[in-house]
Amino acid sequence: MVQPVLIKRYANRRLYDTGRSAYITLDDLAGDLASGRRVKVVDAKTGDDLTRRTMVQVLLTDAHAFKLDFLPEDFLQTVIEIEDKSLMRLFGHYLGMSLSSFAVAQKAMKENLDLMRRMAPNPAELLGGLTRLLKPKGGEKPPEGEG
Numbered sequence: 001m002v003q004p005v006l007i008k009r010y011a012n013r014r015l016y017d018t019g020r021s022a023y024i025t026l027d028d029l030a031g032d033l034a035s036g037r038r039v040k041v042v043d044a045k046t047g048d049d050l051t052r053r054t055m056v057q058v059l060l061t062d063a064h065a066f067k068l069d070f071l072p073e074d075f076l077q078t079v080i081e082i083e084d085k086s087l088m089r090l091f092g093h094y095l096g097m098s099l100s101s102f103a104v105a106q107k108a109m110k111e112n113l114d115l116m117r118r119m120a121p122n123p124a125e126l127l128g129g130l131t132r133l134l135k136p137k138g139g140e141k142p143p144e145g146e147g
Contacts, residue, residue: 004038009050016044030058 005019007029017024024032032039033055041054059068082088116126 002038004040005032007039007041007054008044009041009054010044015041015054026054026058026061027063029054030061030064033058 005017007024008016008018010016015024015026015029016022017028029039039051041050042048043050058064078091082091119126
């Protein structure tokens with residue numbers, strides 16, 4: 001697994017990307033995250049991990065706020081309601097497991113789609129191939145009740 005790039009957050013809310021040796025904006029960070037770049041955001045003075053908090057700030061920017069519409073209200077309500085730390089950890093673990101399952105399913109779907117594209121580069125070709133496979137051979141009659 002690739003080590004995340006360290007981003008230092010200063011008291012004035014400026015973000016310093018240690019990988020690039022440059023200051024970046026939340027929009028820059030959003031683009032990095034969207035491209036799959038892993039980051040760890042820390043408070044420059046205390047070293048506290050601010051990664052999650054900063055990711056939420058990215059979601060609240062105008063360019064990404066629409067993504068929050070995909071979160072069910074029940075989920076948001078649950079996150080707000082949970083006060084017990086052990087219940088929060090359990091809920092976080094449950095979410096992590098759900099995301100892992102989703103990632104596995106997403107990967108399998110991508111692999112299947114890639115395989116289909118290699119087998120038949122366009123949908124018409126695929127449908128034509130399926131039609132030929134399903135068509136009765138020669139003078140065979142379709143089974144009773146089919147045709």
